Amino acid sequence: MSCVIPNLLDHPGSILVTDPKGENFAVTARWRRDIGQQVHAFDPFRVASGDATYNPLELIDPESPEAVDEARMLADMIVLPEGQGGE
Known part of the structure; x- marks a missing residue:
C-alpha cells in the first residue's frame, strides 16, 4: 500500500x-x-x-498590440515542433 x-x-x-x-x-x-x-x-x-480549470488564453489581453505575439509564444510553449518528442 x-x-x-x-x-x-x-x-x-x-x-x-x-x-x-x-x-x-x-x-x-x-x-x-x-x-x-x-x-x-x-x-x-x-x-x-x-x-478545476485553467485557460492560458485568459492571460492574453485581446486589445493589446502584443496579443498576436503572446498567442504565438503560448502556442510555441504548448505544441512540440514536428519531429521533437512524442514520436
Whole structure:
C-alpha cells in the first residue's frame, strides 16, 4: 500500500498532489470535503472528474498590440515542433 493515501487522510493542511490515475483523489476527496476543506482536481484528461480549470488564453489581453505575439509564444510553449518528442 502506498503511503500517499494515509498521508492525505492525516494531513490537516492544504495539499497539492500529482495523481495521474486519479486514485488518491477518488479515495480522499470526500473525506477532505467532509472536514470542511475545498477540494479541486485539475484533470485535463478526465481521469477523476475534476472541476478545476485553467485557460492560458485568459492571460492574453485581446486589445493589446502584443496579443498576436503572446498567442504565438503560448502556442510555441504548448505544441512540440514536428519531429521533437512524442514520436
